[in-house]
Amino acid sequence: MQVNNINLINFRNYENLSLDFSPNINMIIGQNGQGKTNIVEAVHFLSFAKSFRTNKDKEVINFEGNTSYIKSIVTNEADENKIDIKISKDSKKAINVDNIPISKISDLMGIINVVVFSPEDTKIVSDSPIYRRNFMDKEISQIRPVYYNLLLDYNKTLNNKNTLLKSQNIDMIMLDIYDEQLADIMEKIITYRDTFIKTISEIAKETHYIISSKKENLIIEYKSNLKSSIKSDILSELKDARADDIRHTVSTKGIHKDDIMLKIGDIDIRKYGSQGQKKTATISLKLSEIELIHNMKKEYPIVILDDIFSELDITRRMMLIEKLYNIQTFITTTEKIDINRDIKYFEVKDRNVY
Numbered sequence: 001m002q003v004n005n006i007n008l009i010n011f012r013n014y015e016n017l018s019l020d021f022s023p024n025i026n027m028i029i030g031q032n033g034q035g036k037t038n039i040v041e042a043v044h045f046l047s048f049a050k051s052f053r054t055n056k057d058k059e060v061i062n063f064e065g066n067t068s069y070i071k072s073i074v075t076n077e078a079d080e081n082k083i084d085i086k087i088s089k090d091s092k093k094a095i096n097v098d099n100i101p102i103s104k105i106s107d108l109m110g111i112i113n114v115v116v117f118s119p120e121d122t123k124i125v126s127d128s129p130i131y132r133r134n135f136m137d138k139e140i141s142q143i144r145p146v147y148y149n150l151l152l153d154y155n156k157t158l159n160n161k162n163t164l165l166k167s168q169n170i171d172m173i174m175l176d177i178y179d180e181q182l183a184d185i186m187e188k189i190i191t192y193r194d195t196f197i198k199t200i201s202e203i204a205k206e207t208h209y210i211i212s213s214k215k216e217n218l219i220i221e222y223k224s225n226l227k228s229s230i231k232s233d234i235l236s237e238l239k240d241a242r243a244d245d246i247r248h249t250v251s252t253k254g255i256h257k258d259d260i261m262l263k264i265g266d267i268d269i270r271k272y273g274s275q276g277q278k279k280t281a282t283i284s285l286k287l288s289e290i291e292l293i294h295n296m297k298k299e300y301p302i303v304i305l306d307d308i309f310s311e312l313d314i315t316r317r318m319m320l321i322e323k324l325y326n327i328q329t330f331i332t333t334t335e336k337i338d339i340n341r342d343i344k345y346f347e348v349k350d351r352n353v354y
Helices: 036-048 119-126 129-143 145-165 172-211 231-240 242-248 275-297 314-323
Strands: 005-011 014-020 025-029 067-075 080-088 094-097 100-102 114-117 218-223 259-264 302-306 329-333 343-349
Touching: 005 036, 014 036, 025 036, 036 067, 036 080, 036 114, 036 129, 036 302, 036 329, 036 343, 114 275, 119 129, 119 275, 129 145, 129 172, 129 259, 129 275, 145 172, 172 218, 172 231, 172 275, 218 275, 231 242, 259 275, 275 314
Parallel strands: 025 329, 025 343, 114 302, 302 329
Antiparallel strands: 005 014, 005 067, 067 080, 080 094, 094 100, 218 259
């Protein structure tokens, strides 16, 4: 997979920027606040139609404009595609693929796949379960876009149920309807999540064993909030939780409470792992994403390394670069890094790229 070029109009601090990229390593160099991450943020949009930095699309629009545009030619093993994304303050986001409008973001997913490494990634291991659920959801959506639509349906139905639980007079028949809908969706989501974790855990176990110098065994397990993945059993659990739901005025059971267990041996590294172990486990997870996509799509995703080299020692840096051989990679950094590879350099300064 490859992003051949990109054109940005009124995107973040760029009024009009056009760049051609190398199929190998693209190193974007600049001091903090100059706009180097804005470039890779736009690359990420080509895969997900959203930022990896903010949930608010309108934040990417240049303060001097009302509309932002991202345009690119991308290639994968099967095809070449033209992607155009329009983000407006006053209207819904518009996406065209080969000049044809698409109505669902899931129709964009999978044209190219992108894996991002950023300093925030350690939160997957060390922070609250929402970061681990987001990790699952994003990666499964990349390889199974239908999963993204299931999540949208689940969140919409869950919000409707929670609104009903907060009302003065709760319609019990409507609660039954929402629980029926949620149980149907959860059965599918649990199956996707369980399969994903079982698959990536095998890859991550082998990867972590190698990068920890054969000293550590990483164990990853899916921890569902529910006892069963069968719809009828899920529905029974939801009904059993009805009294707690009404008392707390919120849904207390469901896949929005799921988590991932991460252990080295018998140690839960989420709670008791050292900073070094957490960093190594995070790298293992992210590298496993790359291999999982390659195994399923028969080609490697595009990789973004956003300001992470300052977080890594020289050993981890070189190991990471070795793993990314023959993969289109975007590196943002405050200083030039010597790597024995074919590199195209971009210098960002005062809203210009040289």
